[in-house]
Amino acid sequence: MSKDHFEVNKQTWNEKVKVHSKSEMYDLEAFKNGKSSLMSYELAALGDVKGKSLLHLQCHFGQDTMSWSRLGAKCVGVDISDEGIALATALNEELQLDAKFVCCNVLDTSKYVKDAFDIVFTSYGVIGWLPDLKPWGEMIAQRLKPGGTFYMAEFHPIVWMFDYVDEKPVMRYGYMQDEVIYEEYDGTYADQDSKMISKEYGWNHGLSEVINALIKAGLQIDYLNEHDESPYNVLPDLVETKSGNFVTKDMLYPLIFEIKATKL
DSSP: OHHHHHHHHHHHHHHHHHHHTTSTTTOHHHHHTTOOOOOHHHHHHHOOOTTOEEEEESOTTSHHHHHHHHTTOEEEEEESOHHHHHHHHHHHHHTTOOOEEEESOGGGHHHHOOOOEEEEEEESSOGGGOSOSHHHHHHHHHHEEEEEEEEEEEEOGGGGGEEOSSSSOEEOSOTTOOSOEEEEEESBTTBTTOSOEEEEEEOOOOHHHHHHHHHHTTEEEEEEEEESOBSSOOSTTOEEOTTSOEEOSSOOSOSEEEEEEEEO
């Protein structure tokens, strides 16, 4: 039952917020002092956002939302974690920014957010929390203005075929696996030494499922790009490149994909 899955994930993300906000990876002090949390892919894709309205789906505790806000966008961030939204709201006030934050399941966004936006944005570790992408695509189309842009940067589906709990990653899950995947492990990607126990339900989605969910909702795909380099060092034994991104040693498969689409 997805409702129970979402509830378990929400509790885990509430705990992650407490750990991540103190982690080196999220570097909250640097962020408060003006450092952007946005990465090269999304900055290059969306360009100048000044004066544009932007809806950020699955925003965690809002660093990317507020980074877009600092670039002049009028932003709304949505996340399932009430701890995440509470922290985002507090940070937004502390930094005197004008972003707004809403706590809800991303699939229920249209129940809570009625405005239409120039841009809908989501990134890095987002769609794997959703059992079905059709309502996700429909919600994105509902929240975009005609001619509006949807953009996502996300870990490649091949990445999710592996189990990373043991020292060496083991290929364990289907590329387009319908069955829910349950994992329970110590720590979190931002702090593997944390005492928290991550309990997570997830779903694997192939690229065709992502693309078709958007097309069926009425979006036109502008491009699909796949990249060897990840901006985050969150998988075992990655190697840093000159660009500051990270690659696998053998570079046999992509780590990131990005999609840009337009609402017709």
